[in-house]
Amino acid sequence: xxxxxxxxxxxxxxxxxxxxxxxxxxxxxxxxxxxxxxxxxxxxxxxxxxxxxxxxxxxxxxxxxxxxxxxxxxxxxxxxxxxxxxxxxxxxxxxxxxxxxxxxxxxxxxxxxxxxxxxxxxxxxxxxxxxxxxxxxxxxxxxxxxxxxxxxxxxxxxxxxxxxxxxxxxxxxxxxxxxxxxxxxxxxxxxxxxxxxxxxxxxxxxxxxxxxxxxxxxxxxxxxxxxxxxxxxxxxxxxxxxxxxxxxxxxxxxxxxxxxxxxxxxxxxxxxxxxxxxxxxxxxxxxxxxxxxxxxxxxxxxxxxxxxxxxxxxxxxxxxxxxxxxxxxxxxxxxxxxxxxxxxxxxxxxxxxxxxxxxxxxxxxxxxxxxxxxxxxxxxxxxxxxxxxxxxxxxxxxxxxxxxxxxxxxxxxxxxxxxxxxxxxxxxxxxxxxxxxxxx
Amino acid sequence: xxxxxxxxxxxxxxxxxxxxxxxxxxxxxxxxxxxxxxxxxxxxxxxxxxxxxxxxxxxxxxxxxxxxxxxxxxxxxxxxxxxxxxxxxxxxxxxxxxxxxxxxxxxxxxxxxxxxxxxxxxxxxxxxxxxxxxxxxxxxxxxxxxxxxxxxxxxxxxxxxxxxxxxxxxxxxxxxxxxxxxxxxxxxxxxxxxxxxxxxxxxxxxxxxxxxxxxxxxxxxxxxxxxxxxxxxxxxxxxxxxxxxxxxxxxxxxxxxxxxxxxxxxxxxxxxxxxxxxxxx
Numbered sequence: 001x002x003x004x005x006x007x008x009x010x011x012x013x014x015x016x017x018x019x020x021x022x023x024x025x026x027x028x029x030x031x032x033x034x035x036x037x038x039x040x041x042x043x044x045x046x047x048x049x050x051x052x053x054x055x056x057x058x059x060x061x062x063x064x065x066x067x068x069x070x071x072x073x074x075x076x077x078x079x080x081x082x083x084x085x086x087x088x089x090x091x092x093x094x095x096x097x098x099x100x101x102x103x104x105x106x107x108x109x110x111x112x113x114x115x116x117x118x119x120x121x122x123x124x125x126x127x128x129x130x131x132x133x134x135x136x137x138x139x140x141x142x143x144x145x146x147x148x149x150x151x152x153x154x155x156x157x158x159x160x161x162x163x164x165x166x167x168x169x170x171x172x173x174x175x176x177x178x179x180x181x182x183x184x185x186x187x188x189x190x191x192x193x194x195x196x197x198x199x200x201x202x203x204x205x206x207x208x209x210x211x212x213x214x215x216x217x218x219x220x221x222x223x224x225x226x227x228x229x230x231x232x233x234x235x236x237x238x239x240x241x242x243x244x245x246x247x248x249x250x251x252x253x254x255x256x257x258x259x260x261x262x263x264x265x266x267x268x269x270x271x272x273x274x275x276x277x278x279x280x281x282x283x284x285x286x287x288x289x290x291x292x293x294x295x296x297x298x299x300x301x302x303x304x305x306x307x308x309x310x311x312x313x314x315x316x317x318x319x320x321x322x323x324x325x326x327x328x329x330x331x332x333x334x335x336x337x338x339x340x341x342x343x344x345x346x347x348x349x350x351x352x353x354x355x356x357x358x359x360x361x362x363x364x365x366x367x368x369x370x371x372x373x374x375x376x377x378x379x380x381x382x383x384x385x386x387x388x389x390x391x392x393x394x395x396x397x398x399x400x401x402x403x404x405x406x407x408x409x410x411x412x413x414x415x416x417x418x419x420x421x422x423x424x425x426x427x428x429x430x431x432x433x434x435x436x437x438x439x440x
Numbered sequence: 441x442x443x444x445x446x447x448x449x450x451x452x453x454x455x456x457x458x459x460x461x462x463x464x465x466x467x468x469x470x471x472x473x474x475x476x477x478x479x480x481x482x483x484x485x486x487x488x489x490x491x492x493x494x495x496x497x498x499x500x501x502x503x504x505x506x507x508x509x510x511x512x513x514x515x516x517x518x519x520x521x522x523x524x525x526x527x528x529x530x531x532x533x534x535x536x537x538x539x540x541x542x543x544x545x546x547x548x549x550x551x552x553x554x555x556x557x558x559x560x561x562x563x564x565x566x567x568x569x570x571x572x573x574x575x576x577x578x579x580x581x582x583x584x585x586x587x588x589x590x591x592x593x594x595x596x597x598x599x600x601x602x603x604x605x606x607x608x609x610x611x612x613x614x615x616x617x618x619x620x621x622x623x624x625x626x627x628x629x630x631x632x633x634x635x636x637x638x639x640x641x642x643x644x645x646x647x648x649x650x651x652x653x654x655x656x657x658x659x660x661x662x663x664x665x666x667x668x669x670x671x672x673x674x675x676x677x678x679x680x681x682x683x684x685x686x687x688x689x690x691x692x693x694x695x696x697x698x699x700x701x702x703x704x705x706x707x708x709x710x711x712x713x714x715x716x717x718x719x720x721x
Binding site for chain 1: 577
């Protein structure tokens with residue numbers, strides 16, 4: 001082989017070897033930082049989202065980086081330095097307001113119009129992601145609080161799920177007398193579990209209309225309906241409804257007690273559907289889920305609406321179209337069905353119409369029913385407000401610790417609500433309260 | 441020319457410590473949520489901390505924590521180190537056993553105690569409860585939570601002190617120890633008149649460092665109780681963390697951090713004084 005042939009063959013080889021590299025370079029990267037996920041669920045995200053998205057979008061290369069439970073702190077620092085991911089995954093609307101105010105997020109109005117998000121998503125969520133008249137965020141998943149119970153155990157005892165607070169208390173008293181812990185509950189692994197119960201009583205006893213008024217600053221948190229609600233929650237604690245080991249049990253350990261009959265009911269969130277198959281079939285028990293009972297004058301059920309996390313696009317993103325395409329892919333019927341078949345409770349995207357969604361075999365029918373009932377309730381404006389979604393950060397943080405002080409007798413209901421109100425009014429004046437959508 | 445050797449460490453200190461420290465001091469005078477534009481509020485953050493009953497609870501807990509760590513692990517470490525010195529056999533084995541908890545990652549140690557010892561469901565405490573012993577998880581009781589966390593940190597920490605003290609004790613002149621033995625000194629007399637005076641600088645150094653570390657305590661408290669229940673185990677660093685990352689009040693967090701640093705500075709002053717005295721000697 002002469003010198004020219006060597007050069008030609010070498011060039012040809014180099015071109016062949018560099019072709020995939022050139023193709024990869026043609027693909028614009030889309031980065032997304034995700035929180036913690038088990039290896040199994042990371043594999044689900046790879047096969048159900050990353051691979052099909054990259055195959056369907058020749059110009060984009062999606063990659064997910066798992067950042068663990070401290071994602072929100074890392075994200076804040078990264079956004080501040082303008083070095084965050086393209087798809088911004090925040091812990092909730094309260095963070096979106098601050099990030100949007102700081103100019104760290106891209107308005108999504110044009111994408112919402114061109115990709116038809118306004119027609120496909122429940123309108124309340126579009127309001128929630130709106131800041132200063134522009135859409136900045138969409139919820140990745142929404143959730144609610146309700147009452148899980150053990151159908152088998154209830155049938156054995158001749159009990160029916162309560163629909164009013166007096167019915168709930170009568171049933172809980174019966175359980176206590178029988179040596180059963182009325183509420184399967186524990187906060188050893190997640191202290192903000194406390195606020196689940198505060199959210200429940202604010203919405204189901206004080207009522208969502210009052211909560212909405214207080215969130216808009218029209219009435220103080222020290223108003224009578226809230227006093228009554230917190231007093232009720234405290235009375236439940238003092239009577240022992242939460243059991244002797246609330247501060248020692250993890251959420252999952254507590255939920256397991258429901259399947260075995262050691263505990264009677266679990267006032268908790270729809271995210272616990274992912275634990276149902278782990279604990280109920282081995283105990284030969286069938287799970288049930290209903291809306292939490294309502295107090296006097298409050299419609300039943302009220303589904304307190306929670307947003308675990310939201311999607312936005314970084315203002316500094318070099319590939320905003322790719323990031324919007326990822327978000328759009330997540331809001332497809334196909335992805336909803338596929339993801340909720342393998343991973344329930346964490347991917348309940350706010351699709352307006354779930355009739356086009358097909359869940360795989362093996363998915364608990366109860367899950368589909370609960371999500372359908374929730375979507376209908378939200379569409380009919382019969383929803384409440386979870387503290388972690390609608391309350392500003394310092395108020396929310398105070399609720400988590402403050403309610404423990406009430407339970408443990410360090411402060412009174414009045415003290416708790418006074419400090420809650422003072423913290424809230426301060427944050428309201430600073431514009432830190434997320435948008436409260438109008439109620440129907 | 442030899443001063444150039446200081447440059448690399450000086451540069452690292454400026455970038456990693458001095459600049460962030462100056463920024464933290466500046467932020468203590470601003471109202472900032474960590475995202476938007478900071479607003480200058482003078483001493484407002486300090487005034488708010490002064491009026492915050494949780495701040496005083498946290499400060500009190502830090503002082504209790506310091507008291508615990510100035511006494512119990514130092515006493516345990518001294519006692520065990522002296523025994524290692526006196527007992528001629530098995531010293532290496534016991535040193536390894538005592539030191540082992542120090543090298544286990546904090547999170548693992550904390551989770552072991554939380555899940556395998558204190559838990560009423562999966563822990564030793566639960567097993568003993570089933571046998572009829574009236575034990576409760578200390579982390580679940582406001583009156584005991586701080587001590588429950590301190591116990592875990594003590595278990596993890598005292599072996600380090602033991603090894604440090606043992607190393608120091610081995611530097612005590614053998615003639616003094618032999619002379620005391622020949623004179624018929626008891627174990628406690630040996631401690632009181634020979635060994636403790638012999639390692640006094642090491643003990644003082646460890647006590648000063650304990651004060652500094654006690655005001656920085658964060659990891660075990662955060663993992664085991666996050667300052668609860670009902671703020672009963674809150675310390676200044678968990679308070680600062682909560683302010684910064686949950687309340688989105690970075691200014692108050694910075695103010696709390698400055699107060700933590702003030703205690704550290706006082707201890708550092710004494711440390712430097714002791715060091716320079718030793719240098720003079």
